[in-house]
Amino acid sequence: MxxxxxxxxxxxxxxxxxxxxxxxxxxxxxxxATVRLVLTAFATGGHVLLEDLPGMGKTTLARALAAVTGGTSRRVQCTPDLLPSDITGVTIFNERSREFEFHPGPVFANVVIVDEINRTSPKTQSALLEVMQEEQVTVDGTPHPVPRPFLVAATQNPVEMEGTFPLPEAQLDRFLMRLTLGYPGEEAELALMRGGSLTAPGDLSPVLDAAEAARLGEIxxxxxxxxxxxxxxxxxxxxxxxxxxxxxxxxxxxxxxxxxxxxxxxxxxxxxxxxxxxxxxxxxxxxxxxxxxxxxxxxxxxxxxxxxxxxxxxxxxxxxxxxx
Known part of the structure:
Protein backbone atom coordinates (compact mmCIF):
# COMPACT_ATOMS: atom_id res chain seq x y z
CA MET A 1 0.00 0.00 0.00
CA ALA A 33 13.75 0.91 27.14
CA THR A 34 16.82 -1.09 26.10
CA VAL A 35 14.70 -4.01 24.89
CA ARG A 36 12.61 -1.67 22.75
CA LEU A 37 15.73 -0.08 21.27
CA VAL A 38 17.05 -3.53 20.27
CA LEU A 39 13.69 -4.32 18.67
CA THR A 40 13.76 -0.96 16.89
CA ALA A 41 17.18 -1.75 15.45
CA PHE A 42 16.06 -5.23 14.35
CA ALA A 43 12.90 -3.97 12.66
CA THR A 44 14.86 -1.14 11.01
CA GLY A 45 17.36 -3.60 9.55
CA GLY A 46 20.24 -2.31 11.66
CA HIS A 47 22.86 -3.99 13.83
CA VAL A 48 23.55 -3.59 17.54
CA LEU A 49 26.76 -3.38 19.56
CA LEU A 50 26.08 -4.43 23.17
CA GLU A 51 28.86 -2.98 25.30
CA ASP A 52 28.85 -4.03 28.93
CA LEU A 53 30.56 -6.09 31.62
CA PRO A 54 30.43 -9.91 31.56
CA GLY A 55 27.38 -11.52 33.13
CA MET A 56 24.95 -8.70 32.29
CA GLY A 57 22.77 -10.78 29.94
CA LYS A 58 24.01 -9.56 26.54
CA THR A 59 23.98 -13.00 24.90
CA THR A 60 20.68 -13.96 26.52
CA LEU A 61 19.07 -10.80 25.12
CA ALA A 62 20.28 -11.61 21.60
CA ARG A 63 19.06 -15.22 21.82
CA ALA A 64 15.67 -14.07 23.08
CA LEU A 65 15.39 -11.67 20.15
CA ALA A 66 15.99 -14.52 17.70
CA ALA A 67 13.35 -16.65 19.42
CA VAL A 68 10.54 -14.06 19.44
CA THR A 69 11.15 -13.08 15.82
CA GLY A 70 10.86 -16.68 14.69
CA GLY A 71 14.30 -16.67 13.17
CA THR A 72 17.45 -18.73 13.40
CA SER A 73 20.37 -17.70 15.55
CA ARG A 74 24.05 -18.59 15.45
CA ARG A 75 26.81 -17.65 17.85
CA VAL A 76 30.45 -16.84 17.12
CA GLN A 77 32.93 -16.74 20.00
CA CYS A 78 35.67 -14.40 18.90
CA THR A 79 39.29 -15.32 19.66
CA PRO A 80 42.59 -14.01 18.27
CA ASP A 81 43.00 -17.08 16.02
CA LEU A 82 39.53 -16.88 14.47
CA LEU A 83 39.73 -16.73 10.65
CA PRO A 84 37.44 -14.83 8.26
CA SER A 85 36.31 -18.14 6.73
CA ASP A 86 35.24 -19.29 10.20
CA ILE A 87 32.57 -16.57 10.01
CA THR A 88 31.61 -16.34 6.34
CA GLY A 89 32.09 -19.92 5.19
CA VAL A 90 34.41 -21.69 2.79
CA THR A 91 34.40 -23.37 -0.61
CA ILE A 92 35.45 -27.05 -0.52
CA PHE A 93 36.08 -29.41 -3.42
CA ASN A 94 33.72 -32.39 -3.43
CA GLU A 95 35.61 -35.32 -4.90
CA ARG A 96 32.42 -37.28 -5.49
CA SER A 97 30.71 -34.60 -7.58
CA ARG A 98 34.01 -33.18 -8.83
CA GLU A 99 32.72 -29.69 -8.06
CA PHE A 100 33.44 -26.97 -5.54
CA GLU A 101 30.72 -26.57 -2.92
CA PHE A 102 30.10 -23.62 -0.62
CA HIS A 103 29.79 -24.47 3.08
CA PRO A 104 28.10 -21.48 4.77
CA GLY A 105 29.50 -20.06 8.00
CA PRO A 106 27.59 -18.90 11.07
CA VAL A 107 26.63 -15.54 9.52
CA PHE A 108 23.92 -17.39 7.63
CA ALA A 109 21.24 -16.88 10.27
CA ASN A 110 18.65 -14.23 11.09
CA VAL A 111 20.36 -13.17 14.33
CA VAL A 112 24.13 -13.61 14.53
CA ILE A 113 25.62 -13.23 18.01
CA VAL A 114 29.26 -12.18 17.79
CA ASP A 115 30.62 -12.49 21.32
CA GLU A 116 33.60 -10.32 22.30
CA ILE A 117 34.06 -8.95 18.80
CA ASN A 118 37.09 -6.93 19.86
CA ARG A 119 39.02 -10.12 20.75
CA THR A 120 39.46 -11.17 17.15
CA SER A 121 41.90 -9.73 14.63
CA PRO A 122 41.13 -6.75 12.37
CA LYS A 123 41.25 -9.07 9.35
CA THR A 124 38.48 -11.21 10.79
CA GLN A 125 36.52 -8.19 12.00
CA SER A 126 36.58 -6.87 8.44
CA ALA A 127 34.93 -10.09 7.22
CA LEU A 128 31.76 -8.76 8.85
CA LEU A 129 31.84 -5.46 6.95
CA GLU A 130 30.33 -6.74 3.69
CA VAL A 131 27.64 -8.88 5.27
CA MET A 132 26.55 -6.11 7.66
CA GLN A 133 26.27 -3.61 4.82
CA GLU A 134 25.20 -5.72 1.85
CA GLU A 135 23.52 -8.72 3.57
CA GLN A 136 25.68 -11.07 1.53
CA VAL A 137 29.16 -12.59 1.60
CA THR A 138 31.40 -13.07 -1.40
CA VAL A 139 33.55 -16.20 -1.41
CA ASP A 140 35.78 -16.96 -4.39
CA GLY A 141 34.01 -14.26 -6.38
CA THR A 142 30.52 -15.67 -5.82
CA PRO A 143 27.99 -13.68 -3.74
CA HIS A 144 25.87 -15.60 -1.23
CA PRO A 145 22.89 -13.73 0.31
CA VAL A 146 22.15 -14.26 4.00
CA PRO A 147 18.62 -14.86 5.35
CA ARG A 148 16.37 -11.88 5.97
CA PRO A 149 15.65 -10.27 8.35
CA PHE A 150 19.29 -10.13 9.37
CA LEU A 151 20.87 -8.64 12.49
CA VAL A 152 24.36 -8.82 13.96
CA ALA A 153 24.32 -8.47 17.75
CA ALA A 154 27.96 -8.04 18.75
CA THR A 155 29.18 -7.81 22.33
CA GLN A 156 32.30 -6.40 23.89
CA ASN A 157 33.63 -5.70 27.38
CA PRO A 158 34.56 -1.99 27.63
CA VAL A 159 36.75 -2.46 30.70
CA GLU A 160 39.05 -5.41 30.01
CA MET A 161 41.05 -4.16 27.01
CA GLU A 162 44.23 -6.26 27.27
CA GLY A 163 44.68 -8.45 24.23
CA THR A 164 41.86 -6.79 22.29
CA PHE A 165 41.65 -5.11 18.88
CA PRO A 166 39.52 -1.93 19.08
CA LEU A 167 36.96 -1.68 16.30
CA PRO A 168 37.91 0.94 13.68
CA GLU A 169 35.51 3.76 12.84
CA ALA A 170 34.43 2.05 9.59
CA GLN A 171 33.38 -1.05 11.50
CA LEU A 172 31.62 0.91 14.25
CA ASP A 173 29.71 2.85 11.60
CA ARG A 174 28.05 -0.41 10.46
CA PHE A 175 26.25 -0.69 13.78
CA LEU A 176 22.98 1.22 13.98
CA MET A 177 23.16 1.43 17.78
CA ARG A 178 25.54 0.94 20.67
CA LEU A 179 23.71 -0.01 23.85
CA THR A 180 24.66 -0.62 27.46
CA LEU A 181 22.40 -2.98 29.39
CA GLY A 182 23.38 -1.79 32.87
CA TYR A 183 22.46 -3.48 36.11
CA PRO A 184 18.90 -4.75 36.64
CA GLY A 185 16.61 -2.96 39.05
CA GLU A 186 16.91 -3.74 42.75
CA GLU A 187 13.74 -5.84 42.88
CA ALA A 188 14.70 -7.78 39.75
CA GLU A 189 18.17 -8.58 41.09
CA LEU A 190 16.78 -9.60 44.47
CA ALA A 191 14.35 -11.94 42.71
CA LEU A 192 17.24 -13.56 40.84
CA MET A 193 19.27 -13.88 44.04
CA ARG A 194 16.34 -15.64 45.71
CA GLY A 195 16.30 -18.16 42.89
CA GLY A 196 13.59 -16.62 40.76
CA SER A 197 13.67 -18.17 37.30
CA LEU A 198 13.53 -16.59 33.89
CA THR A 199 12.12 -18.13 30.75
CA ALA A 200 14.83 -19.82 28.70
CA PRO A 201 15.22 -18.08 25.31
CA GLY A 202 14.69 -21.43 23.60
CA ASP A 203 11.27 -21.73 25.25
CA LEU A 204 9.95 -18.45 23.85
CA SER A 205 7.32 -18.64 21.12
CA PRO A 206 7.68 -16.56 17.95
CA VAL A 207 5.62 -13.38 17.89
CA LEU A 208 6.12 -12.68 14.18
CA ASP A 209 7.72 -14.28 11.14
CA ALA A 210 10.04 -12.96 8.43
CA ALA A 211 7.17 -11.70 6.30
CA GLU A 212 5.65 -9.78 9.22
CA ALA A 213 9.05 -8.31 10.08
CA ALA A 214 9.39 -7.12 6.49
CA ARG A 215 5.90 -5.66 6.73
CA LEU A 216 6.94 -3.63 9.79
CA GLY A 217 9.84 -2.21 7.85
CA GLU A 218 7.57 -1.33 4.94
CA ILE A 219 5.12 0.52 7.20
Whole structure:
Protein backbone atom coordinates (compact mmCIF):
# COMPACT_ATOMS: atom_id res chain seq x y z
CA MET A 1 0.00 0.00 0.00
CA UNK A 2 1.44 3.33 -1.10
CA UNK A 3 1.11 6.60 0.73
CA UNK A 4 1.55 7.60 4.34
CA UNK A 5 1.21 5.07 7.15
CA UNK A 6 -2.21 5.11 8.80
CA UNK A 7 -3.09 5.34 12.47
CA UNK A 8 -4.55 1.83 12.31
CA UNK A 9 -1.28 0.44 10.97
CA UNK A 10 0.65 2.25 13.70
CA UNK A 11 -1.58 0.83 16.45
CA UNK A 12 -1.17 -2.73 15.13
CA UNK A 13 2.61 -2.28 14.85
CA UNK A 14 2.77 -0.97 18.43
CA UNK A 15 0.86 -4.03 19.64
CA UNK A 16 3.40 -6.29 17.91
CA UNK A 17 6.27 -4.40 19.55
CA UNK A 18 4.61 -4.66 22.94
CA UNK A 19 4.21 -8.44 22.62
CA UNK A 20 7.80 -8.92 21.46
CA UNK A 21 9.13 -6.73 24.26
CA UNK A 22 7.11 -8.58 26.91
CA UNK A 23 8.39 -11.93 25.69
CA UNK A 24 12.04 -10.79 25.68
CA UNK A 25 11.72 -9.23 29.13
CA UNK A 26 10.52 -12.59 30.47
CA UNK A 27 13.87 -14.10 29.45
CA UNK A 28 16.33 -11.22 29.87
CA UNK A 29 16.53 -8.87 32.84
CA UNK A 30 17.07 -5.71 30.83
CA UNK A 31 15.57 -2.26 31.12
CA UNK A 32 12.38 -2.09 29.02
CA ALA A 33 13.75 0.91 27.14
CA THR A 34 16.82 -1.09 26.10
CA VAL A 35 14.70 -4.01 24.89
CA ARG A 36 12.61 -1.67 22.75
CA LEU A 37 15.73 -0.08 21.27
CA VAL A 38 17.05 -3.53 20.27
CA LEU A 39 13.69 -4.32 18.67
CA THR A 40 13.76 -0.96 16.89
CA ALA A 41 17.18 -1.75 15.45
CA PHE A 42 16.06 -5.23 14.35
CA ALA A 43 12.90 -3.97 12.66
CA THR A 44 14.86 -1.14 11.01
CA GLY A 45 17.36 -3.60 9.55
CA GLY A 46 20.24 -2.31 11.66
CA HIS A 47 22.86 -3.99 13.83
CA VAL A 48 23.55 -3.59 17.54
CA LEU A 49 26.76 -3.38 19.56
CA LEU A 50 26.08 -4.43 23.17
CA GLU A 51 28.86 -2.98 25.30
CA ASP A 52 28.85 -4.03 28.93
CA LEU A 53 30.56 -6.09 31.62
CA PRO A 54 30.43 -9.91 31.56
CA GLY A 55 27.38 -11.52 33.13
CA MET A 56 24.95 -8.70 32.29
CA GLY A 57 22.77 -10.78 29.94
CA LYS A 58 24.01 -9.56 26.54
CA THR A 59 23.98 -13.00 24.90
CA THR A 60 20.68 -13.96 26.52
CA LEU A 61 19.07 -10.80 25.12
CA ALA A 62 20.28 -11.61 21.60
CA ARG A 63 19.06 -15.22 21.82
CA ALA A 64 15.67 -14.07 23.08
CA LEU A 65 15.39 -11.67 20.15
CA ALA A 66 15.99 -14.52 17.70
CA ALA A 67 13.35 -16.65 19.42
CA VAL A 68 10.54 -14.06 19.44
CA THR A 69 11.15 -13.08 15.82
CA GLY A 70 10.86 -16.68 14.69
CA GLY A 71 14.30 -16.67 13.17
CA THR A 72 17.45 -18.73 13.40
CA SER A 73 20.37 -17.70 15.55
CA ARG A 74 24.05 -18.59 15.45
CA ARG A 75 26.81 -17.65 17.85
CA VAL A 76 30.45 -16.84 17.12
CA GLN A 77 32.93 -16.74 20.00
CA CYS A 78 35.67 -14.40 18.90
CA THR A 79 39.29 -15.32 19.66
CA PRO A 80 42.59 -14.01 18.27
CA ASP A 81 43.00 -17.08 16.02
CA LEU A 82 39.53 -16.88 14.47
CA LEU A 83 39.73 -16.73 10.65
CA PRO A 84 37.44 -14.83 8.26
CA SER A 85 36.31 -18.14 6.73
CA ASP A 86 35.24 -19.29 10.20
CA ILE A 87 32.57 -16.57 10.01
CA THR A 88 31.61 -16.34 6.34
CA GLY A 89 32.09 -19.92 5.19
CA VAL A 90 34.41 -21.69 2.79
CA THR A 91 34.40 -23.37 -0.61
CA ILE A 92 35.45 -27.05 -0.52
CA PHE A 93 36.08 -29.41 -3.42
CA ASN A 94 33.72 -32.39 -3.43
CA GLU A 95 35.61 -35.32 -4.90
CA ARG A 96 32.42 -37.28 -5.49
CA SER A 97 30.71 -34.60 -7.58
CA ARG A 98 34.01 -33.18 -8.83
CA GLU A 99 32.72 -29.69 -8.06
CA PHE A 100 33.44 -26.97 -5.54
CA GLU A 101 30.72 -26.57 -2.92
CA PHE A 102 30.10 -23.62 -0.62
CA HIS A 103 29.79 -24.47 3.08
CA PRO A 104 28.10 -21.48 4.77
CA GLY A 105 29.50 -20.06 8.00
CA PRO A 106 27.59 -18.90 11.07
CA VAL A 107 26.63 -15.54 9.52
CA PHE A 108 23.92 -17.39 7.63
CA ALA A 109 21.24 -16.88 10.27
CA ASN A 110 18.65 -14.23 11.09
CA VAL A 111 20.36 -13.17 14.33
CA VAL A 112 24.13 -13.61 14.53
CA ILE A 113 25.62 -13.23 18.01
CA VAL A 114 29.26 -12.18 17.79
CA ASP A 115 30.62 -12.49 21.32
CA GLU A 116 33.60 -10.32 22.30
CA ILE A 117 34.06 -8.95 18.80
CA ASN A 118 37.09 -6.93 19.86
CA ARG A 119 39.02 -10.12 20.75
CA THR A 120 39.46 -11.17 17.15
CA SER A 121 41.90 -9.73 14.63
CA PRO A 122 41.13 -6.75 12.37
CA LYS A 123 41.25 -9.07 9.35
CA THR A 124 38.48 -11.21 10.79
CA GLN A 125 36.52 -8.19 12.00
CA SER A 126 36.58 -6.87 8.44
CA ALA A 127 34.93 -10.09 7.22
CA LEU A 128 31.76 -8.76 8.85
CA LEU A 129 31.84 -5.46 6.95
CA GLU A 130 30.33 -6.74 3.69
CA VAL A 131 27.64 -8.88 5.27
CA MET A 132 26.55 -6.11 7.66
CA GLN A 133 26.27 -3.61 4.82
CA GLU A 134 25.20 -5.72 1.85
CA GLU A 135 23.52 -8.72 3.57
CA GLN A 136 25.68 -11.07 1.53
CA VAL A 137 29.16 -12.59 1.60
CA THR A 138 31.40 -13.07 -1.40
CA VAL A 139 33.55 -16.20 -1.41
CA ASP A 140 35.78 -16.96 -4.39
CA GLY A 141 34.01 -14.26 -6.38
CA THR A 142 30.52 -15.67 -5.82
CA PRO A 143 27.99 -13.68 -3.74
CA HIS A 144 25.87 -15.60 -1.23
CA PRO A 145 22.89 -13.73 0.31
CA VAL A 146 22.15 -14.26 4.00
CA PRO A 147 18.62 -14.86 5.35
CA ARG A 148 16.37 -11.88 5.97
CA PRO A 149 15.65 -10.27 8.35
CA PHE A 150 19.29 -10.13 9.37
CA LEU A 151 20.87 -8.64 12.49
CA VAL A 152 24.36 -8.82 13.96
CA ALA A 153 24.32 -8.47 17.75
CA ALA A 154 27.96 -8.04 18.75
CA THR A 155 29.18 -7.81 22.33
CA GLN A 156 32.30 -6.40 23.89
CA ASN A 157 33.63 -5.70 27.38
CA PRO A 158 34.56 -1.99 27.63
CA VAL A 159 36.75 -2.46 30.70
CA GLU A 160 39.05 -5.41 30.01
CA MET A 161 41.05 -4.16 27.01
CA GLU A 162 44.23 -6.26 27.27
CA GLY A 163 44.68 -8.45 24.23
CA THR A 164 41.86 -6.79 22.29
CA PHE A 165 41.65 -5.11 18.88
CA PRO A 166 39.52 -1.93 19.08
CA LEU A 167 36.96 -1.68 16.30
CA PRO A 168 37.91 0.94 13.68
CA GLU A 169 35.51 3.76 12.84
CA ALA A 170 34.43 2.05 9.59
CA GLN A 171 33.38 -1.05 11.50
CA LEU A 172 31.62 0.91 14.25
CA ASP A 173 29.71 2.85 11.60
CA ARG A 174 28.05 -0.41 10.46
CA PHE A 175 26.25 -0.69 13.78
CA LEU A 176 22.98 1.22 13.98
CA MET A 177 23.16 1.43 17.78
CA ARG A 178 25.54 0.94 20.67
CA LEU A 179 23.71 -0.01 23.85
CA THR A 180 24.66 -0.62 27.46
CA LEU A 181 22.40 -2.98 29.39
CA GLY A 182 23.38 -1.79 32.87
CA TYR A 183 22.46 -3.48 36.11
CA PRO A 184 18.90 -4.75 36.64
CA GLY A 185 16.61 -2.96 39.05
CA GLU A 186 16.91 -3.74 42.75
CA GLU A 187 13.74 -5.84 42.88
CA ALA A 188 14.70 -7.78 39.75
CA GLU A 189 18.17 -8.58 41.09
CA LEU A 190 16.78 -9.60 44.47
CA ALA A 191 14.35 -11.94 42.71
CA LEU A 192 17.24 -13.56 40.84
CA MET A 193 19.27 -13.88 44.04
CA ARG A 194 16.34 -15.64 45.71
CA GLY A 195 16.30 -18.16 42.89
CA GLY A 196 13.59 -16.62 40.76
CA SER A 197 13.67 -18.17 37.30
CA LEU A 198 13.53 -16.59 33.89
CA THR A 199 12.12 -18.13 30.75
CA ALA A 200 14.83 -19.82 28.70
CA PRO A 201 15.22 -18.08 25.31
CA GLY A 202 14.69 -21.43 23.60
CA ASP A 203 11.27 -21.73 25.25
CA LEU A 204 9.95 -18.45 23.85
CA SER A 205 7.32 -18.64 21.12
CA PRO A 206 7.68 -16.56 17.95
CA VAL A 207 5.62 -13.38 17.89
CA LEU A 208 6.12 -12.68 14.18
CA ASP A 209 7.72 -14.28 11.14
CA ALA A 210 10.04 -12.96 8.43
CA ALA A 211 7.17 -11.70 6.30
CA GLU A 212 5.65 -9.78 9.22
CA ALA A 213 9.05 -8.31 10.08
CA ALA A 214 9.39 -7.12 6.49
CA ARG A 215 5.90 -5.66 6.73
CA LEU A 216 6.94 -3.63 9.79
CA GLY A 217 9.84 -2.21 7.85
CA GLU A 218 7.57 -1.33 4.94
CA ILE A 219 5.12 0.52 7.20
CA UNK A 220 7.96 2.36 8.94
CA UNK A 221 9.16 3.59 5.56
CA UNK A 222 5.81 5.38 5.19
CA UNK A 223 5.86 7.04 8.62
CA UNK A 224 5.64 10.80 8.16
CA UNK A 225 8.57 13.09 9.02
CA UNK A 226 7.84 16.82 8.92
CA UNK A 227 10.42 19.15 7.40
CA UNK A 228 11.19 20.90 10.74
CA UNK A 229 12.08 17.50 12.24
CA UNK A 230 14.48 16.77 9.37
CA UNK A 231 16.04 20.19 9.85
CA UNK A 232 16.35 19.60 13.60
CA UNK A 233 18.25 16.34 13.01
CA UNK A 234 20.53 18.13 10.56
CA UNK A 235 21.27 20.97 13.03
CA UNK A 236 22.21 18.37 15.65
CA UNK A 237 24.56 16.69 13.19
CA UNK A 238 26.15 19.99 12.19
CA UNK A 239 26.71 20.84 15.84
CA UNK A 240 28.71 17.64 16.34
CA UNK A 241 30.79 18.51 13.28
CA UNK A 242 31.71 21.88 14.81
CA UNK A 243 32.11 20.66 18.38
CA UNK A 244 35.45 21.79 19.88
CA UNK A 245 35.90 18.49 21.72
CA UNK A 246 35.49 16.32 18.62
CA UNK A 247 37.96 15.50 15.88
CA UNK A 248 35.04 14.38 13.71
CA UNK A 249 31.29 14.60 14.09
CA UNK A 250 28.69 12.28 12.66
CA UNK A 251 28.60 11.34 8.99
CA UNK A 252 25.79 11.49 6.44
CA UNK A 253 25.23 7.78 7.04
CA UNK A 254 24.61 8.61 10.70
CA UNK A 255 21.94 11.21 9.91
CA UNK A 256 20.18 8.82 7.52
CA UNK A 257 20.34 6.05 10.12
CA UNK A 258 18.86 8.37 12.75
CA UNK A 259 15.88 9.23 10.55
CA UNK A 260 15.25 5.57 9.65
CA UNK A 261 15.35 4.55 13.31
CA UNK A 262 13.13 7.49 14.32
CA UNK A 263 10.40 6.27 11.97
CA UNK A 264 10.45 2.82 13.58
CA UNK A 265 10.64 4.35 17.06
CA UNK A 266 7.49 6.34 16.33
CA UNK A 267 5.74 3.28 14.92
CA UNK A 268 6.60 1.26 18.03
CA UNK A 269 4.90 4.00 20.03
CA UNK A 270 1.73 3.72 17.96
CA UNK A 271 2.27 6.88 15.90
CA UNK A 272 2.36 7.33 12.15
CA UNK A 273 4.53 10.44 12.44
CA UNK A 274 7.92 11.32 13.96
CA UNK A 275 8.34 13.95 16.67
CA UNK A 276 11.48 15.70 17.96
CA UNK A 277 11.25 13.45 21.04
CA UNK A 278 11.88 10.41 18.82
CA UNK A 279 15.03 12.09 17.54
CA UNK A 280 16.18 13.00 21.06
CA UNK A 281 15.66 9.45 22.34
CA UNK A 282 17.75 7.96 19.54
CA UNK A 283 20.64 10.41 19.27
CA UNK A 284 22.73 8.79 22.07
CA UNK A 285 22.44 5.11 20.96
CA UNK A 286 22.65 5.87 17.22
CA UNK A 287 25.39 8.52 17.28
CA UNK A 288 27.40 7.80 20.43
CA UNK A 289 29.76 5.24 18.88
CA UNK A 290 30.29 7.35 15.75
CA UNK A 291 31.90 10.31 17.51
CA UNK A 292 35.66 10.77 17.33
CA UNK A 293 36.81 12.90 20.31
CA UNK A 294 40.17 14.64 20.33
CA UNK A 295 41.27 12.35 23.16
CA UNK A 296 40.54 9.09 21.31
CA UNK A 297 37.59 6.69 20.95
CA UNK A 298 34.59 7.73 23.02
CA UNK A 299 33.29 5.41 25.70
CA UNK A 300 29.55 5.20 26.26
CA UNK A 301 29.59 7.62 29.22
CA UNK A 302 31.76 10.23 27.49
CA UNK A 303 29.67 10.04 24.32
CA UNK A 304 26.43 10.40 26.27
CA UNK A 305 27.77 13.48 28.03
CA UNK A 306 28.86 15.08 24.76
CA UNK A 307 25.54 14.39 23.08
CA UNK A 308 23.55 15.61 26.08
CA UNK A 309 25.37 18.90 25.62
CA UNK A 310 24.57 18.97 21.90
CA UNK A 311 20.88 18.27 22.58
CA UNK A 312 20.82 21.06 25.17
CA UNK A 313 22.41 23.57 22.78
CA UNK A 314 20.21 22.93 19.73
CA UNK A 315 16.58 24.00 20.21
CA UNK A 316 13.93 21.51 19.13
CA UNK A 317 11.02 22.66 16.93
CA UNK A 318 7.83 23.50 18.79
CA UNK A 319 4.48 21.81 18.17
CA UNK A 320 3.41 24.54 15.73
CA UNK A 321 6.53 23.80 13.64
CA UNK A 322 5.95 20.06 13.66
CA UNK A 323 2.85 19.47 11.53
CA UNK A 324 1.94 15.89 10.91
Missing amino acids: AGTATDEEAVLAADTFDRMAAAIESAARCAP AGRVSVAEPVYEYALRLAQRTRRHPGLRAGVSMRATIALCRAARMHALADGRAYVTPDDVKALVPPVWGHRLVPLSGPAGADEAAELLDGVLAEVPAPGPHENPR
